[in-house]
Amino acid sequence: MDDRHRVTVTVNGAQFQQTVEPRLLLSDFLRHDLGLTGTHVGCEHGVCGACTVLFDGQPVRSCLMFAVQADGHEITTVEGLGTMDQLHPLQEAFRDAHGLQCGFCTPGILLTLIPFLEDNPNPSELEIREAISGNLCRCTGYQHIVDAVQLAAQRTSA
Amino acid sequence: MLARPGLPQFEYVRATTSVGVHDLLSTANARLLMGGTDLFTQMRDGVWRPRVVVDVKHIPGMQDITMDPGGLTVGAAVTMNQLARHPAVQRLYPALAQAASSVGSFQLRNRATLGGNLCNASPCADTAPAVAALEAILVLSGPAGQRETPFYDFVLGPGRTVVGTDEFLIGIRFPAQPAGSAGCYLKLGRSRMGDLSVVGVAVVAFRDLAARSGYRFRLALGSVAPVALRVPAAESLLAAEPPHETNLAAAADLAMHAAVPISDVRATAIYQTLMVRTLTLRALESAWAQLQGAGR
Ligand SMILES: Cc1cc2nc3c(=O)[nH]c(=O)nc-3n(C[C@H](O)[C@H](O)[C@H](O)COP(=O)(O)OP(=O)(O)OC[C@H]3O[C@@H](n4cnc5c(N)ncnc54)[C@H](O)[C@@H]3O)c2cc1C
Ligand code: FES
Numbered sequence A: 001m002d003d004r005h006r007v008t009v010t011v012n013g014a015q016f017q018q019t020v021e022p023r024l025l026l027s028d029f030l031r032h033d034l035g036l037t038g039t040h041v042g043c044e045h046g047v048c049g050a051c052t053v054l055f056d057g058q059p060v061r062s063c064l065m066f067a068v069q070a071d072g073h074e075i076t077t078v079e080g081l082g083t084m085d086q087l088h089p090l091q092e093a094f095r096d097a098h099g100l101q102c103g104f105c106t107p108g109i110l111l112t113l114i115p116f117l118e119d120n121p122n123p124s125e126l127e128i129r130e131a132i133s134g135n136l137c138r139c140t141g142y143q144h145i146v147d148a149v150q151l152a153a154q155r156t157s158a
Numbered sequence B: 001m002l003a004r005p006g007l008p009q010f011e012y013v014r015a016t017t018s019v020g021v022h023d024l025l026s027t028a029n030a031r032l033l034m035g036g037t038d039l040f041t042q043m044r045d046g047v048w049r050p051r052v053v054v055d056v057k058h059i060p061g062m063q064d065i066t067m068d069p070g071g072l073t074v075g076a077a078v079t080m081n082q083l084a085r086h087p088a089v090q091r092l093y094p095a096l097a098q099a100a101s102s103v104g105s106f107q108l109r110n111r112a113t114l115g116g117n118l119c120n121a122s123p124c125a126d127t128a129p130a131v132a133a134l135e136a137i138l139v140l141s142g143p144a145g146q147r148e149t150p151f152y153d154f155v156l157g158p159g160r161t162v163v164g165t166d167e168f169l170i171g172i173r174f175p176a177q178p179a180g181s182a183g184c185y186l187k188l189g190r191s192r193m194g195d196l197s198v199v200g201v202a203v204v205a206f207r208d209l210a211a212r213s214g215y216r217f218r219l220a221l222g223s224v225a226p227v228a229l230r231v232p233a234a235e236s237l238l239a240a241e242p243p244h245e246t247n248l249a250a251a252a253d254l255a256m257h258a259a260v261p262i263s264d265v266r267a268t269a270i271y272q273t274l275m276v277r278t279l280t281l282r283a284l285e286s287a288w289a290q291l292q293g294a295g296r
């Protein structure tokens, strides 16, 4: 059975037309077909949050979706946030507050936080911890991540 | 480029009408898909090897929340986050809103649906106790039309429901709640957020002049039996005698004795049993405080 689908997906503002097998995960589509390896894959069971992307503006697990389901939708990956010379303010705050060590969890955490900060520009520590409770980080112990989010919030409101 | 080996091949059908879906379900080795948060892990672990995956969440009505004098109707594919942030659901069906917001993580709740949670029929499904306490009716679509089944008949055991091979769930109807109803869902997991429940307790309470005590409590437990468990003995006690400290504690004891948990990776049976009493007491006290607040 070769049942391929033609999909049109907008990723970081650019439109892509590809032919995909139904069983292709959205995470693998982004990494292998589009070469956007900033989307990391940890558990592939929906637990760790490393693969989080924005799907029509909302954070979702890209390892729990098929690429065919993205047909006609908009996706933002970490590559869509900032560039090497011009980091996104949240990325800058992560750098300044040491919100990452190995960086494996970072793309997923950034994408989880972008819509969160839009809805809650001045979150409390508990709200921040709640917001990232679906993202596992093995390095930082989360404290510096919380600091980074607070720093970003401060800078935006200043 | 080819998919990495991992998932076997299948065909994907995105249904935009229920026409044809029943035939497909009865003729092919098919699996229904909504949020996919259960189906994905099950397919990856080899539990299901469907030939066809039928995505039914784009059928009209499946993602709608509607309120009318008869109550609340939730499309089967409404997500947990949609439910949790819906003002009327929060106000009139707090147990449901709280149960929905307790599922997994924020990203998961953007995909995970109420219908998927109920159809997956896990003993630790967080919305099951709330749906049981709210006495919801499930609406199934089949080749001969729609049929309705109360939730207490719906789940047969872990992973098993009354949904026929040619049927699918389209919606969940919650009867209108009496004015001033109270409710809550309390969940105990291994961590405070983002884990499956070790014990879940849903309580719904309202004034009822037909009850001798003047109040009616509905109590349902999750994760401590093969299916979500109502506790009629505790409910009768609180309908007979006005709730006060000793009565609420006695009802919590009855709940503890009704629970039949098994030890698993998350908790031992004895711990779960004891926690049923603790959580039930807290949930009853919270609902009782809400009722007294509303009466003032
Ligand atoms: C990391 C992680 C954490 C989780 N945490 C929790 C938690 O805290 N609490 C909790 O309760 N659950 C949890 N879950 C389980 C899961 O997210 C929920 O059960 C969710 O609500 C399932 O909904 P879905 O739409 O994703 O279902 P799907 O995966 O789309 O479907 C679930 C099952 O129902 C069948 N089905 C789908 N649609 C229909 C239909 N219309 N009619 C009949 N059958 C249908 C499918 O074939 C499948 O067998 C977790 C899962 C993961 C991966
Ligand atoms: S890789 Fe998707 S949640 Fe872990």
Ligand code: FES
Pocket: A099, A100, A101, A102, A103, A104, A105, A106, A136, A137, A138, A139, A140
């Ligand atoms: S920085 Fe290493 S996992 Fe988070």
